[in-house]
């Protein structure tokens with residue numbers, strides 16, 4: 227990532243994420259005991275989330291960022307994994323909830339973003355929730371990402387993308403950011419939708 231991304235490690239960003247964005251996303255969501263966070267970067271969400279679940283597993287693709295998280299959170303309830311969230315080694319259904327914050331626009335193609343979301347769906351338990359947020363597409367943000375990956379999510383397409391991947395009970399909201407909540411269908415929902423086919 228380029229130098230502009232120092233913002234992600236600033237106290238101002240952590241404050242905004244922790245006082246506005248995350249409280250909105252978890253308002254009606256049960257995070258359960260075991261949560262996955264993909265693309266934690268410097269850990270602004272990690273710090274907030276870890277006090278709300280028994281175990282938080284983070285998957286970070288950048289070796290330096292993963293090493294810093296590992297150092298900060300060793301001997302806590304956070305497990306840091308260096309890896310690519312488009313192909314994760316976790317078992318199916320092994321997390322109660324998952325989160326991805328300000329990271330999808332760093333995933334270089336729509337196909338790779340969809341693979342990442344499909345991987346999150348796979349590792350969630352039935353009924354488990356994905357919560358997420360991202361910046362809205364803008365010229366300013368495009369400029370901010372000069373020489374860096376910039377593949378913003380088009381808000382109008384997100385519900386259909388999440389539905390096609392297999393999520394249900396999806397909420398997408400747009401104000402100065404994009405926020406979304408989506409669930410893995412629970413077994414009862416799978417059975418009743420098969421019965422109505």
Ligand SMILES: C[S@@+](CC[C@H](N)C(=O)[O-])C[C@H]1O[C@@H](n2cnc3c(N)ncnc32)[C@H](O)[C@@H]1O
Nearest residue numbers: 265266267270286287288310311327328329332
């Ligand atoms: C802008 S930072 C966001 C950090 C943090 N989530 C936040 O909101 O402050 C995006 C992070 O996503 C990570 N990332 C991008 N693609 C990834 C992938 N495929 N798997 C795991 N992490 C990824 C990047 O390395 C980077 O640390």
